Amino acid sequence: MDYHPRRFAGGIESLVPTSVLQVRSSASSEVQSNPTIAPYTTALNGVNQTQNNLFRDLLWISLGAVGVIILLIRIAELAWAKLRQVSAMSVPREKQGYWKISQWSWMPGMKKHMIYAPLFGKRHNREFRFSSAINVGTLPSRLHATLLFLYLASNIAYMFILDWTQPNYYSFCAELRGRAGTLGLVNMVPLIIMAGRNNPLIKLLQISFDTYNLLHRWMGRIVVIEILIHTIAWAIPSIANSGWAGAWKAVTHSAFLGSGGLGTLALLLIFIQAVSPLRHAFYETFLNLHILLAAVAFAGTWIHCVTASIPGGLPQLSWIITIVSLWIADRFARIARLAWVNWSDKGFADALCEPMPGDVTRVTFRLPRYVDIKPGTHAYLRFWGVNAWESHPFSIAWVEHEVQHSLPSSEKEPLTALDRSSAYTLVSFLIGAQTGMTRKLFNTARASEQGVRMKAALEGPYAGHHSLDSYGHAVLFAGSTGITHQISYIRHLLNGYNEGTVATRRVTLVWIIREYESLEWVRPFMDQILRIPNRKDILRIQVFVTRPQNPRDIASTSSTVKMFPGRPNVPLLLAKEVQEQTGAMVVSVCGPGALADDVRGAVRAVQGHTVIDFIEESFTW
Template identity: 60%
Template structure:
C-alpha cells in the first residue's frame, strides 16, 4: 500500500481533497464541526465533496490499461500464430504426408508443457464444459479453464484493490463514505465500457484476436457481477451519509423530486434484478425469457446511469458522463450493425425475402435450409442466429452451419465449362445455408412440432439469418485433422469436410489425413446429414484422405451396425477417446488439429486426451466449439 501511495504521489501535484483538508483542521474547528451535523455530514452526501477524483482517474486508467495490455498480448500471440500457420501452410501444402515430419515436431520445448498445464487445462481435474447439475432441473453452469481462471482472478483482484485503496485513517466517517461512493461509482461506470464491448456479437475483438464469443461471454458475466457489486456499494455509501444527515424521509423525498437520485436508484434496482435473473439456475431454467428481459433491463440501466451522470448539480455533469455517452454509442452501433446484417442477408430488391425450408427428421431433429436472396460467403466452422416468422419471432438463437450451397445467377453455366463466368454468376446468385436443430424445449421444440404436423413433406416459412459469425479456426495448415462430434455437433464438423477434401484435390492445403469420429445415440441420426454426407463420400480421392468412425451408443438392433468400407466404420457403444487419440498420434501427419463439438462430457474427454498426448515429439492443437450460456 505504501508503494502505491508513493506512486500516486508521483503522479503529480493536485489540489488536496476535502478529506486531506480535514486533517489540517485544528481541534477547535473540529469540535465546532462535530457540534454542527450540517457541516460534517450533509456536504458529503452530494457532489464531489470528499471524493478523491485524482486517484479515481488513476485507477480508471489502470483498469483500462490492464485490459488493453491483455488485449495487446493476445493480439501479439495471435499474430505470431497466424504467421507461423501461414508459413506451415505454404511450405507443407506441396509436400506428401511423409515429408511433413518437420511440422510434426514441437519447435519449442516448453510449448507442450504450457498447453498441458495452462492453455488447455480445466480449472480442476478434467471437468470444464460438462455442466454442473444440482438436480435434473437445476444447472449451475460450467467451470472456466485454468487460463480463464487466471485472467478472471487478476481482473477481480485489481478491482478489489482499486475499490478499497482508501484513506482509512480519515477521522470523519462520512467523508470516508463519500470517498467510497466516488470510487465505487467511477469503477462501476468504467467497467461498463468493456462490459458492453464484450457483450456484442459484432465485437471487433472477435476477428481481431481470434477469441471465441464464448470466452468473451464468460468475461462479460463476471464483469457484470463486478458492476452490480460496485453499484450497490455506491448506493449504500450515499444512503449512509444521507440518512445520517436528514433521516429516511429525505431519501424518499429526493427520489421523488430529484432526477439525479431517482435515476441512480432506478439503475441500481435494475442491476440487482438483472443479477438475480442471471444466476445460473434461473438463467438456464428460463433462458429465452431471460434473454429478452436482459435486453430491456440493460437498456434501462444504461439510460438511468446516463441521466444520473448528466443531472448532477455539478456543471457539465459528473466526470463519468463521457463514458456513459460512449457506452450508449457502442450499444447503439452494435444493435445497428445487427439490423444491417439482417437486412443485407435476408432481403434483395430482385428476389425478395429469405425463406426457410423446415423438415422434421427422426430423433426429434429439424433440418432447416435458409434460402437467402443473395450470395453470402460462409467459412467452415461458423454459426448464425436464425429466427422464423410465426415461431417465437422475437427470439433468435445460434446454431452451427452444417452445409452451404451457392446457386449461380445463370444455372446453365457451370464451373467446369466457363469458370470465370461461373464465379461471377455465383457472386450474383443466391446461397442456401443449412442447419440441424435438435428439439429441446421452447423455440426448438415448437419448430420441430410445426414441421412434424406437415407429415413427410417439408414446410416453408419466411425467416431471417444473422451472421455468419466465428469461423476463424482454419485447418488448412495442418497435415492431420481429427474431428470429434457428438449428436448434433456433427453440423460443425461437417462444414469442414467438403472444403478440406476439395483443397486436398486442388493441392492448396497441407491436410493429408482427416479422421471424423461421430458419437450418436442410434442410427436414426444418420438421416440428419445423409444428403450432404453422400455428396462428401462421392468426392474424388475421398478415400485417400478421409476416415469416418461412427459410434452408436444405444443401437436398437445389432444388425444396424454395419461398416460400409475400411474408410467408413461403425461400432457399438461409446468410444475410448484416449485410445483413439493415441492411435491418431502414432499415425500423425505433420501438425495435428483436434476439434470437438458436442456435449460437455465428450468435449472434456477429448480435452483430457489431447493433454495426455502433448509431447516434444508432436504438435497437437486443440479447438473446442461450444455455446455456454
C-alpha cells in the same frame, strides 16, 4: 480513537482530498443539513478524483495490455500457421516431420497445465446440474480463471486504496462512493463490448463469442457489486444526515439521485435474474428482461451523470455516452446484417424445415443473394410463426450456391461475378428439439413428411476464425448435432487437398450418435463428401452408435466409413491417432459438455513433444 464526526466540523475543508464544491441539489437544501455529513452526500465532495483517474487509467492500461499481448500472440500464431501451411501444402505427408515436432519444449506443458486445463481435475464444459431442469453452469478454464482472478483482484485492490486515516467517516464514504462509481463505470465499457455479437475484438483477437460471454458475465458481476457499493456509500451519510425518510425523499425528489437509484435497482435485478439456473431454464425471458433492464440501467446512469450538480455533469458522462453508442452500434450492425443477408431484389429469405429421426429438424435456408460463408460459423435464426421474436444460434453445416436456371454448385467451383449477382445461397442447419422454440419448430415441420417451407431470417454468419488449413492432421469429434460444426470443415479440407491449398493429409471424423437413423440428418451432405475425388487418401470416418435398435445396421460399408456399437474410448482413439500423427495435429470437438471434457482430457494426456492443438466449439453459454 474517537471518530465522532462532529469533532471535525470546523476542519472539513482541510480533510477532504478534493476541494468542496458548491452543493446545488435542491433536495439537500430542504432538510436541516448536518454540515459535517451533508456535503459528503453529493457532488464530488470527499471524492479523490486524482486517485480515481489513476485507477481508471490502470484498468484501461491493464485491459489494453492484455488485448495487445493477445493480439501479438495471435499475429505470431497466424504468421506461424501461414508459414506452416505454405511450406507443407505442396509436400507429401511424410515430409511434414518438422511441423509435427514442437519447436518450443515448454509449449506442450503450457498447453497441458494452463491453456487447455480445466480449473480443477477434468470438468470444464459438463454442466453442474441439480436435476435435468436446474442447470448451475460450468467452470471456467484455468487460463480464463487466472485472468478473471487477476482482474477481480486489481478491482478489489483499487477499491481498498482509500484514505483509511480519514477521521471523518462520511468523508471516507464519499471517497469510497467515488471510487466504486468510477470503477463500475469503467468496467461497463468492456462489459458492453463483450456482449456484442459484432464485437470487432472477436475477429481481431480470434477469441470466440463464448469466451467474451464468460468474461461479460464475470465483469457484469463486478460492475453490479461496485455500483451497489457506490449506492450504499451514498446512503450511509445520507441516512445519517437526514434519516431514512429524508434519504428516500431525496431519491424520489431529485432526478440525480432518483436516476442513480433506478440504475442500481436495474443492475441488481440483472444480477438476480442472470443466475445460471434461472438463465438456462427461461433463456428467452432472461434475455429480453436482461436487455430491458440494461437499457434502464444505461438511461439511469446517463441521467445521473447529466443532472449532477457539477458544471458539465459527472466526469463519467462521456463514458456512458460511449457505452450507449457501442450498444446502439451493435444493434444497428445486427439489423444491417439481417437486412443484407435476407433481402435483395430477388425477394426475401425462406427456409425448408424437414423433420428427421431423433427429433431433429433439418433446416435449409434460401438466401436471395451470394453470401460467402466459412467453415466453423454459426448464425442466429428466426422463423415466421414459430416464436418469431426469438433468435437462436445454430452451427452452419452446409453451404451451396445456386445460380438461377442452373444446378447447385459446391464451393469447389468458384462463381463468376455475373453468376454471383444472380446467385442464391443455400445454408443448412441441424436443429435438435429442446423444450422451447426448437421443439415448436420440429412439431411444425412434422406436419408434412416433405417438410414445411416458411418465411425465416438468418443473422450471420458469425465466428469461423479457426482455420484448420495449416494442420497436417485433423481429428474431429462430434456428438449428435455437433456434426454440423465438423462437417463444414471436412468438405473444405478435402477440396483444399485436391487443389493443393491446405497442409491437411489426414482427417479423422469421430461421430457419436444415439441411433443409426441419425445418419439420415447428414445423408445429402455425406453423399457429396463421399463423391469428392481422392477422399480415400485422407478421410476416415468412425461412427459410434450408442443405442442401436438393430445391431445388424452397424456394418462398415466402405473403407472410409466404419461403424461401431457403443461409445468410443476417446483416450485410446486419440493415442492411436498420435502414433500415426502427420505434421501438426489439431483436435476439435463439438458436442455435449461431457464429450468435450473427455476429448479435452485426452488431448492434455497426449501432450508430449509433438504439436497437438485443441479447439472446442460449445453449444452453451
